[in-house]
Amino acid sequence: MSEPKTVKFKLNGKDIEAKEGQLVIDAAKDAGVDIPHYCYHPGLGTPENPKGNPGNCRLCIVEVAGAPKPQVSCRTQVKEGMVVASDSPAAKRAQQSSLELHLVNHPLDCPVCDQSGECGLQNYYMEIGKYESSVREDKLHKNKRIVAGPHVMLDQERCILCTRCTRFVDNVTKTHELGIFGRGHKEHIDLVPGKTLDNPYSGNVVDICPVGALTERDFRYKVRVWYLDETDSVCPGCSRGCSISLHTNTKRPWHNDGKRVARIKPRHNPEVNGWWICDEGRYGYKSLDEDRLGRIMRLKDQRRELSWTEAFEEVSSKLSSAKGLAVVASGMLSNEDWAAFKPLFVDKLKAEQIIFTPEPDQLGEEDALLRKREKVPNLKGAEVQGLKSYSFPDLRTAIEKGEVKALYVIERDLTKIWGEKTEELLAKLDLVVFQGPNKTATGDLAHYRLPVTAYAEEEGHFTNFEGKVQAYKRALEPLGQAKPDWAIFAGLSEHLAGERQREAVA
Amino acid sequence: MISVTTVRRPARTLFVQIYFVEIFKGLMITFRHFFVNLAKHALYAVGLSKESGAVTIQFPDVPAMLGLRARTRHRLLKREDGTPRCTACMCCETICPAKCIHIVAEDSPDVRVEKRAKSFDIDLGLCVFCGYCVEACPVDAIHMDANRVELSAYSRKDMIWNMQELLGDKKKEPSS
Numbered sequence: 001m002s003e004p005k006t007v008k009f010k011l012n013g014k015d016i017e018a019k020e021g022q023l024v025i026d027a028a029k030d031a032g033v034d035i036p037h038y039c040y041h042p043g044l045g046t047p048e049n050p051k052g053n054p055g056n057c058r059l060c061i062v063e064v065a066g067a068p069k070p071q072v073s074c075r076t077q078v079k080e081g082m083v084v085a086s087d088s089p090a091a092k093r094a095q096q097s098s099l100e101l102h103l104v105n106h107p108l109d110c111p112v113c114d115q116s117g118e119c120g121l122q123n124y125y126m127e128i129g130k131y132e133s134s135v136r137e138d139k140l141h142k143n144k145r146i147v148a149g150p151h152v153m154l155d156q157e158r159c160i161l162c163t164r165c166t167r168f169v170d171n172v173t174k175t176h177e178l179g180i181f182g183r184g185h186k187e188h189i190d191l192v193p194g195k196t197l198d199n200p201y202s203g204n205v206v207d208i209c210p211v212g213a214l215t216e217r218d219f220r221y222k223v224r225v226w227y228l229d230e231t232d233s234v235c236p237g238c239s240r241g242c243s244i245s246l247h248t249n250t251k252r253p254w255h256n257d258g259k260r261v262a263r264i265k266p267r268h269n270p271e272v273n274g275w276w277i278c279d280e281g282r283y284g285y286k287s288l289d290e291d292r293l294g295r296i297m298r299l300k301d302q303r304r305e306l307s308w309t310e311a312f313e314e315v316s317s318k319l320s321s322a323k324g325l326a327v328v329a330s331g332m333l334s335n336e337d338w339a340a341f342k343p344l345f346v347d348k349l350k351a352e353q354i355i356f357t358p359e360p361d362q363l364g365e366e367d368a369l370l371r372k373r374e375k376v377p378n379l380k381g382a383e384v385q386g387l388k389s390y391s392f393p394d395l396r397t398a399i400e401k402g403e404v405k406a407l408y409v410i411e412r413d414l415t416k417i418w419g420e421k422t423e424e425l426l427a428k429l430d431l432v433v434f435q436g437p438n439k440t441a442t443g444d445l446a447h448y449r450l451p452v453t454a455y456a457e458e459e460g461h462f463t464n465f466e467g468k469v470q471a472y473k474r475a476l477e478p479l480g481q482a483k484p485d486w487a488i489f490a491g492l493s494e495h496l497a498g499e500r501q502r503e504a505v506a
Numbered sequence: 507m508i509s510v511t512t513v514r515r516p517a518r519t520l521f522v523q524i525y526f527v528e529i530f531k532g533l534m535i536t537f538r539h540f541f542v543n544l545a546k547h548a549l550y551a552v553g554l555s556k557e558s559g560a561v562t563i564q565f566p567d568v569p570a571m572l573g574l575r576a577r578t579r580h581r582l583l584k585r586e587d588g589t590p591r592c593t594a595c596m597c598c599e600t601i602c603p604a605k606c607i608h609i610v611a612e613d614s615p616d617v618r619v620e621k622r623a624k625s626f627d628i629d630l631g632l633c634v635f636c637g638y639c640v641e642a643c644p645v646d647a648i649h650m651d652a653n654r655v656e657l658s659a660y661s662r663k664d665m666i667w668n669m670q671e672l673l674g675d676k677k678k679e680p681s682s
Contacts (some may be wrong), residue, residue, distance in 0.1 A: 111595030111644045112621035145617050221611040221621055224596045252599075254608050 009082040023051060024073035024084055025060050035060045035086050036095060036124045038102075038210045039162040040074035043275035046171045057102070057162050059124070061094040062086045070094045096130040103133070105140045105185065106211075107157045115212030117225040121160070140185050149177070149197030151279055152206060152214055156188040159213035165189065165205040172276065173369070175199040189213065200371065203282045204275070207265060218283055219263045223255035228262055231475035234462050235264070236332060236377040236455050237281035240370050241464035242266060242273035244281065246456055246475045259289040260476055261456065272468060278371050280364070285456075291439040293451035294480020300447040308481065308491065315448055316495035318431050319349055322406030326353040326395055329410045330362060331376030333485055334460030335469065338381045340486035344493045345408070346387070352404060353390040356382050361416035372465060380463040392417055399425050406431040410485065411452065413440040435488060451482040458484040572653055577637045579652040580628055582672040589616075590673060591647035594623040598639035598648060606632035607639060623669060630657050631665035 005020040011028055018027035025035050026042075037060040044052035053074040060073045065083035070091060073084070085091055102121065110116040142156035166178045166189065177195040182188055191197065197205070206214050228247040235242040245265045249256045256262045264285050266277040296306045298314070306314070319325065327345050345351045358374045366373040382389070396418065398404040407429050415422045426432050426445050434446035437454040457478045463469045483491075521527055546559035563571065572578065583591045594611035606629040614622040639648050659665050659680060670676040 109620065111597065112593045112619075116595075145613075145620065221594070221613065224600070226600065227596075252605075254610060 007078055007080040009078050009080070009084060011084045012087050013085075018078040020078065020080075022078050023053065024062060024064075024071075024076045024078055024082075025053075027078050028073065028084075028086065033086060035062065035073050036099075036128060037074060038120055038160060039164060041164050041167075041208055041275075044164060044167045044171055044208070046167075052167065052171075054163060054167070057160065058098045059095055059102075061091060061098060063088050063091045063094075092128060095128045099124055099128060100130050100133065100135070102160045104135055104137075105142075105157065106160070107139060107141075109158070113155075113158065113212035114215040114220060114225075115158075115209075119212060120210030142188050146191075147217070148191055148214070149202050151203050151217055151283070152197050153217050153220060154189065154191075155213050155215070156190070157213075158211050159189050160211055161187055161189065162210060164208045164210070165214055168205050168208060169197070169199070172204075173199045173201050177202075178205070200278050200280065200365070200367070201276055201369065203279045204266070204277070208275075216263065222257065223249045223252070223262050227252050227255060229475070230265075231456075231473050232267060232471075233456065233475060234377065234470045234472040235277060235281040235284070236462070237278070237284045237375060238364070238366075238372040239331065239374045239377060239379055239465040240273065240372045241377050241462050241468070241470055242277045242281055242370060243269035243470065244277060246285070248456075248475050250476070261285040261288045272464065272466075272470070273370055276370060278369075280371065280375075287438055288454050288456050288476075292437060292454070292479050292482075293439060293443065293449065294482060296451060296481050297449045298447065299444070299449055308483070311448065311450060312491045312495045315433055315450075316492045319406065319408070319433075319492070320496055322431050324398070324404040325349055325351045325406045325408065326390075326398065326404045327351045327355070327408045327410070328395070328412055328414065329354065329356040329382070330412050331356060331358065331374065331379035331382065332411045332455075333378060333381065334455075334458075334472075335378065335381045335384070335463060336460045337485040337489070338378070338385045338387070340489035340493070342385050342387065344489045344496070348493060348496050351408075353395055353398060354387060355390045355392060355395055356387070357389045357391065359392055359417045361413055374465070377462040377464065380465060380467060381461075384463060396425065399428055402428070405429055407433070409434045409436075409442055409446065411436040411438075413442050415441040435485065437482065450488055451480055452488065453478045453482045453484050457482065460484075566656070570655055572655070576653070577635050577640075577650040579630065579650065579654045579657060580633075580639070580667070580672055581649045581652045581674065582626065582669065583647050583649060584673065589619075590623065590626075590669065591645050592623045592626060593619065593621050593645055593647070594626075595621075595644060597642040597644060601638045601642040603636060603638065604632045604634045606630070626669040626672065627666050628672065629666045631662050 006017050007020050008015060008017055011031060011033060016027060016031045025037060025040060028035050038057035040053045040060060042052055055072045055075040058072060061070045062073045063085040064071045064076065106121065110122065116122065144155045144157055146154040148154040166180060169175050169177050177192055177197045178189055179192050180187060181190050203216065206216050227249055229250065231246045233244050233246045235244045245267045246261060247263045247265060248260050249262045250260055264282050266273060266275060268275050296308060296311045298304050298306055329341065333341065345354060358376055362375045363373055364375045365371060395404065418425060423445060432446040433448045434443040435450035435452050436443060437452045443449050455472055456475045459474050461469050461471050543559040546555060546557065549555035550558045585591050594609050596609055599607045599609050608627045610624045611621055612624040614620055637650055640650050664680050667678060671678045
């Protein structure tokens with residue numbers, strides 16, 4: 001495909017270059033001019049209209065020289081020598097009037113609305129609002145607090161009928177749960193009879209809703225959005241590795257039921273996930289606050305809490321003397337973790353078996369849009385290190401035959417693979433070490449249990465199934481004594497080699 | 507433009523240095539107030555004057571007299587049907603410079619009200635009585651007109667007032 005031709009046009013008196021056929025609203029955005037808009041969303045296109053611009057909100061209205069009346073910039077293409085004004089008095093007045101019409105029946109219940117603080121109506125009203133309303137009629141009331149699906153709450157009054165949500169369920173998920181009913185002022189968004197908004201991507205309608213008509217049930221009244229901190233991260237929910245933003249509440253701990261992570265929002269990344277994330281990933285943050293491990297424990301032979309130095313000494317000496325070591329790792333490890341994993345378990349300890357393939361504990365549904373079958377983010381990272389995985393049946397026969405006497409389990413619950421047999425199998429071993437961020441049944445059966453930071457508490461990189469490497473940043477402080485996986489591997493390596501002792505002598 | 511006026515320091519004359527003159531001047535003022543006030547009280551007592559002299563309020567035996575605009579302890583208001591007006595919008599909590607307001611929200615049974623406070627605590631030990639919470643409230647749910655200034659308690663915990671106490675439904679009792 002040849003590169004589209006570059007055209008020059010004038011925006012607000014400035015010369016701007018754009019690609020031929022580009023929409024004025026997009027060209028303006030590239031030039032740093034944000035034209036207000038509600039209905040236009042580049043992610044909601046159809047084959048017939050790939051740009052996702054129905055042009056029904058009439059808010060992105062601009063003045064084009066030569067045109068008889070103002071034009072909507074989301075449906076006007078850039079042409080050579082075009083003169084566009086988005087801040088002229090006429091354009092401002094047109095935008096103002098459109099916004100006034102949107103607010104005719106809006107209940108203005110911002111104090112109780114969860115969207116408040118990130119609401120399109122609030123933001124644009126501050127910018128272009130007509131502060132003296134000419135509306136004298138009473139507001140029309142519609143239905144509120146409608147449970148649209150397992151994750152979404154619908155409020156018809158607040159809706160401005162931009163149709164983003166209906167276009168999402170029609171064009172993106174193709175599940176058609178939402179529709180527009182009624183005419184004129186009685187027009188409203190509602191569920192299609194007999195359906196509920198329960199598709200695996202339903203949470204996205206909340207993100208694209210520019211007002212508070214669609215809100216998250218999970219997040220409802222938990223914490224106000226202006227208390228939240230945002231951190232760029234990568235979803236560890238499957239091998240797609242969607243770009244996400246972690247919204248955390250740490251400054252006012254009495255909100256959000258005392259939990260630190262309030263919600264997950266998708267981050268636009270055209271290379272990986274586009275605009276969306278699935279509901280599994282969106283609501284998969286609960287494990288960051290629930291059932292976390294924070295203490296280094298020796299659970300068998302005198303149960304006691306250990307310091308890291310003690311734990312490294314005891315575990316490393318037992319690992320080095322163990323006969324037949326098997327390691328159960330998982331794709332939850334970051335690239336940095338895998339890089340520290342290999343010198344320890346492959347080069348130094350010469351583990352008999354290393355297993356990291358997903359079993360039923362880490363497999364799930366997949367579809368053509370985003371979700372992948374392997375529910376771990378970084379299997380590719382192990383492959384890049386040149387690691388080969390054994391299988392769980394191999395491990396089981398090896399344990400039963402007594403070839404494997406020590407097992408190092410990283411972030412996995414073996415009871416989900418072997419069921420009730422797990423306890424019996426683990427009892428045959430001389431040493432079981434578990435390291436992970438969360439409490440699991442395997443962790444309780446282990447001899448040593450080491451706490452690990454969750455992905456939100458460390459920095460690192462995940463390599464997704466396509467080989468794309470993405471960085472995730474640290475959003476939270478580690479809980480208790482938790483250390484990143486690589487730091488534990490490095491600590492064990494040091495103690496194994498006796499480097500610590502030699503340093504002390506020197 | 508701000509104009510600058512140079513003021514000369516008072517000269518240290520002998521008159522100033524010996525102090526006695528200045529002490530005497532000060533005592534003159536004190537005694538003038540004393541006798542003028544005495545005369546005013548005497549005239550008021552026998553009915554020759556309508557105006558009394560200056561009065562010292564015998565607080566705490568006599569309750570404090572507060573100006574109408576005085577900001578005193580917070581009070582939460584109710585609607586006509588008796589439910590708290592607060593919709594837990596967190597505006598007061600957000601604006602509070604001392605971060606002494608802690609609100610937890612929940613769904614209200616009334617769908618038109620939508621949201622209400624599950625708990626509403628004000629730590630008066632932290633409050634700076636700035637009155638921003640009153641100004642921030644969009645539903646006129648909080649006032650600072652309880653006209654009580656005796657708020658001391660024997661523990662920090664007892665300085666925290668909960669929703670029932672602020673609404674006036676329950677008397678503030680010290681914890682045992």
